[in-house]
Structures are given as structure tokens and as C-alpha cells.
Amino acid sequence: MQSIYCSIITIGDELLIGQTIDTNSAWIAKRLNEIGIQIKRRVAVGDSKEDILHALNEESIYADIIIITGGLGPTSDDITKPVLCEYFNSQLIENKEVLEHVIRIFTERKRQLLEVNLRQAMLPNNCKVLFNEVGTAPGMWFMKNEKIYISLPGVPFEMQHIITERVLPALQKHFITPQVLHRTIVTSGEGESFIANRLIEFEANLPASIKLAFLPKLGIVKLRLSAIGISDFLMDQWFDELKTILSNILVADYDVEIEQIIFNLLSQNNETLSIAESCTGGRLASVITSIKGSSTVFKGGIIPYSIEAKINVLNVPQQTIENFTAISEETALSMAENCLAKMNSTYAISVTGNLEKQIGETFVWIGLAKQGYSIAKKLHVFYDREKNAVLVTNTALNLLRLFILHKPY
């Protein structure tokens, strides 16, 4: 079975002057990978007719499928549609279904319908229209010299909707796709190079058909085995060995975020959580509340960013702060314990510390409390404000996970 390759072309001057970060390509890559289509290249070009045509020609050399995103919005800096008409030798004609849909959306939202919105129903006569229920710009599917070209709007949730509902099913009908195997483990507690050192022998023995990749974030390292054309059984053997070697830092043997694990644990046991976070300033709570259904396990949070708020809102004894400072084991414990009591939750986690480099050591204290038991841990940080916030948040989540599981850390 031959591999099927896709190139992704993203269009927009904003990508080339750096005002927009391209999240669409990664999302598309993930989805296509799941159905056995490999991404060969991703290319970003500006809103220039010449550059778009060049990219279309060039990616047609590498790929069987060319996906184009961006440049279909209602505003006039978008030139994708005219370029596609030239490339595929099309005429724009009005699509009745799309027109009615655009009118309906504006009526429902009680918003004035403009000429630019109506123009979105003008579509090339030789494309298959990929209907967009959640927005006004539909996708388009073209065929040329046995290659497939798919043009999608750049707005992420509209693009995602069309890929899921229209593109993936159509591609799976069109191609017999090979099985791509991925196995991911999530670890926390050791840096990338330490893990790499422990895996030297493992990597050396790995068959050429299996690739190992490191996906480090601050505080978390994911490792992924990937292979095409080998059996699940063989893959699992190597995966089991990988898990055994890294068992002491293993968080999960599938691709998952730690906050989702925490949510699942709490949810299973009908337990609840509260958060008292100072230096992370709401980041820890916002990670927890990004999980769908989190309101069933998360009672609430307090962000005592000032010493005043630590004392008045969270009732940390002034004496504790005076004796030990606001960044101490004692303050972290008091924050966690008082948060637990105030929020009446099963567990509470606290964070207090410095994220910006101090003279001497820069560190935070992370406190954990449940009824009758609390503990705190010191974490040194080495990066800048933003990176330290991520490192502390990820580390705190892993400590909370271990605390819930009664595991040592």
C-alpha cells in the first residue's frame, strides 16, 4: 500500500508579518494523521496571486492532497477565491443553498446582512461545495490532474467543522489509507536530556520502522513512538519496554493532558477541588476550568495576589507571613488549608512564589491539603516570567495528581 501525502498551504499576509500564529496546520495534521494520511509539508504564503499559484504548483509535486486555508473571509484583503478560479479555470456562480444559509445566520443573530456577506455564496462552478453549518464561508473541493485540492476558511472553528464533517469522510471514501500507529506516553519530573540518556540503548535497538520523538513542554515531556506498516503487537512490545524504563516518571500511557486526568479522578470519586494561587495568577484555575464539565468537580479559587488579600481574603495569619514571609512552606500550607475550609472541597492546592528572577534562589512553594493532612513542596524555577508560570502550573498539576493518588513525590 502506498503512502498518501498531503501538503497544507496557509494563506495570509498576517502569517508573514507575524501578527497571527498558525494553529490550523497542527490541527489539520493531527486529524489527517489519524486516518493514515501523512503531512509532507506545510507552507505559509502571503495574499499574493503569484505566491499562491507558485505554492499550488509546487505542493502538487510533493502531495496527493493539497489543503488550503485562509483567504475566504468576507473582507477584501482576501484574494484566494479569484486565484482558485484562475488555477482551476472556474467561473463564480451563486450557490442557492449557501445563500439561504448566510441569510439565515444573519437573521438569527439579528445582525445586518451586508453585500460582502452575500458574496460568500458566489462559488466556483467546478468545485464540490463543502457546506459550512457554523459560518458563512463554505469549503471547496477541486480535482486537477488526479490531485485533490481542498480550500477552507481560516477561522479555526469553521475550518475544524468542515474538516470533521465533510473532508475526512470524503477522503476516507477516496483513498485506501494505510494504518499509522502512534503510541504516546506522558512523563513529568525529568528533563528531556535526562530521559534521552536513559533511552540510549532503547533507541539503538528500535527497528528502523519505528520512530521515537520527544515532545518536551516545561514540566512535562511526552514521548511518541510512530510507525507505518507494522503490527499492533510489535508496536505494543516496544511501547511496553518504553513504559517500563520510564515507569518512575510515567503520568499516562496515552496522549492526555494532566488536568484531564485530575478531572477524571475527581469525577469518578465524586470529589472536589479548590485552588489558592498567587504567582500563577489564575492560570492553574483556567487550565482546570478549560475541561468540559469541570463545574462538577471545581468548587472555586482564590487568587490572593497581594499580601493584603492573603491575610484578609484567605485568612493566612499575619504572623505566619511576618515570621516566614509570603513565599514559605508555612504560607503555602496555610493557603491550602484555609482554601480547603472556605471552599469546602475534598482537595485544595496552593501556589505562592516568584516567577521573575530574584537575587539568590528563585522558587515557589506548592501546598496540598485534604481533610486532616497537608504537605508543601518547594520548586526552583530558572526561566522568564511566562515560562516559569507554565512550568509551575504543569508541576503543580502533576503534584496534585500524585496527591490524589496517594503516591509519593
Next chain:
Amino acid sequence: MQSIYCSIITIGDELLIGQTIDTNSAWIAKRLNEIGIQIKRRVAVGDSKEDILHALNEESIYADIIIITGGLGPTSDDITKPVLCEYFNSQLIENKEVLEHVIRIFTERKRQLLEVNLRQAMLPNNCKVLFNEVGTAPGMWFMKNEKIYISLPGVPFEMQHIITERVLPALQKHFITPQVLHRTIVTSGEGESFIANRLIEFEANLPASIKLAFLPKLGIVKLRLSAIGISDFLMDQWFDELKTILSNILVADYDVEIEQIIFNLLSQNNETLSIAESCTGGRLASVITSIKGSSTVFKGGIIPYSIEAKINVLNVPQQTIENFTAISEETALSMAENCLAKMNSTYAISVTGNLEKQIGETFVWIGLAKQGYSIAKKLHVFYDREKNAVLVTNTALNLLRLFILHKPY
């Protein structure tokens, strides 16, 4: 003066299977743009020798400068360095300065130095080494057929450090760069297509040398004029006209985030802020605390995610919630007023609502309070959980800005 073009090549299988989002390209593009270098294309390829060599050859056609990021980490899935050696016909030799630096970093952080770390000091003999103070992988500068090739580590803050300290100064010495003019305005309160409609005539009259781009986010639309080779005076004339047309929704006439404006306003007046946010779950506070120095203006936050926490921690009267529900003008006002009192701040903002689609209307209430005066505003939301959280956060920030400025909304 000729335009100078750069292509950015990012390397890594993780980019093609969608496990990593490329933020480096946007950052590099922004920095190069500021010194008058235009990005022609951005290309992502996998950890494959053939694909990297292809990309190097191909981008050399388009660009004067080729910047390569990724594939220089200590782990063995990185193959960039050997490929560069082949492309530039180099031998790896040990660089003493880099070796000493790597050893020093590991000693300082009290971490074990591994063979893989030492390998980072092995560098091509015909490159200029771009020293990396903040990490172990240095950058490399090659010349071939009058084109410049710059290879950088993929870790964002290391890459950023080398670009700022080494690459930009060297490029400015090497080229006489043309002046690129950008003018950005930030608006809030109207959607992209509405704004586009108001600008039809403006756009039609715009000289061909000035481009207008829309950069919409949920709740905020930025607009940017860009031009090469025109005078500041002419650019300002068009920019003034743009500002005049959109004066009713204008937030700022430079590229800035609303949270930074709020911080600046509070800081200037020695005023303070507190936040009581329910459905946004810490996101609003984390946006405010992402600002450097925010501890001087932000007293703290409360995240009363449960009704229990609204009553017990934030002292919203049970009667208010029973009579009007937790998502009501009355609850939003009580949350803001009680937060103001508890945190003893100059201003307080509250958010309570639903982010996931409900039967009937889906909406949030945003409350604003200062001593002796409070007000609340209802906001309808139309997207999914995550997008609504962004929309609500951005809208709340703009309402707070207007509240602080005593402006109507």
C-alpha cells in the same frame, strides 16, 4: 532599493503530525519585519534528510536569507546538524567556548552533564557560531552562493535570544534594508464584516502601495496598514482617516493588548483592580497577571465557580441567587461590589454566565464596581465553550477599560 526576502524553514516531525504548534515563525517574522526584511514563505518539513535538503534548495530560489529552526536539541531524533554539514560541506569540530558554556550551565543548575549535552559543542567548521547564553544549542550562520543561512534551536526563548542578540544586528550590518511602515489600530465592539462595510470607500481610495489587513480575534478586531517605500507623512494621513472613520470603536492607535492599556491606566493613577470571575474560571485574572509588574495594580481575584462559593466566599446573598438566579444582573452586581469591598481595590470586575450553549439564550453578565457606583452589562455568546471564554474575556477587558475611562458603553 531592492526588497530583501527571507524564508523560514521549521524542522520537526512533531510539526507534521500536529503535536506542536509553531509559534517561532510568527515571532521571527515580526522581528525581521521591524528591520525591513520581508518574509516570503514559511515552510515546515519533517526530520528527513531529503525533505530538509529539498527545502533548503527551494527556498534559496525565493529568498536572500533562509532561517532554519528546530532540530538542534540534545535528543537523537534531531538530524539537522548532519544535514547542514552535508549541504554546506562542513566537518564537525569542537567549539571550546560553547563546550565551557554547556559545562557551566549544568554545573550552575546542579544537573548531571551527559554525553548528549557535550555533543552540542560539536559545530560545523565553516559556520559563524551564534553564541547562546541562555541554552546549550548555539545558532549557526552560513554563506553559500551569496545567500545567508541561519540555523537556530527550536526552543522558543533560546531562538528569541539568539535572534535579538546575534542575528538582527548582523543582518542590519549586512544589508541596507528598506523602510517598512506599519500602522495598527485596535477596535472592540463590532465584527469584521461590519467594519469592512464601513471601510469600502476608504479601501477603494487607498493607493496601491498601502495595504489594509484585518486581524480579527473574538471580541477584538485589529486593522493594519502596511507600505514599503512611502513617506511617514502620507502614511499618517491615511491612518488618521482610518482612525476617524472607526473612532466610535477605537481602543488604541498602536498594536497593543487591552490588558496592557488597563495596566497602564491603573498604574498611572495608583489605582488597583480585583476580579470575581465565575464562568471564565481564572482566564481574566491570568490575562491581567501576564502583564509584567501587574502585582502593583492587581490585588487579587475570586473564582466562585460553584453557587456555594458565590454565597460563602464572595457573600452574594442567597436571596439574590434564589430570586434572580446566579446568572443575573443582580448577582453580577453583588459579585463586583463584594469583591471590591473584600479586596479593597479601586475597581472590581465580575463575570457570571454560561459558556456552553443553553436552550434559549446563552449569555453572561459582566459587572463593574467602584466606590459608590456599579453597573452590569449582558453579553450574548454564540460559539463553543473555549471561543466563548475568549470572547467574554476580551469583551470584559474592554468594558473595564471604558469604565476606568468614564466612557459610555
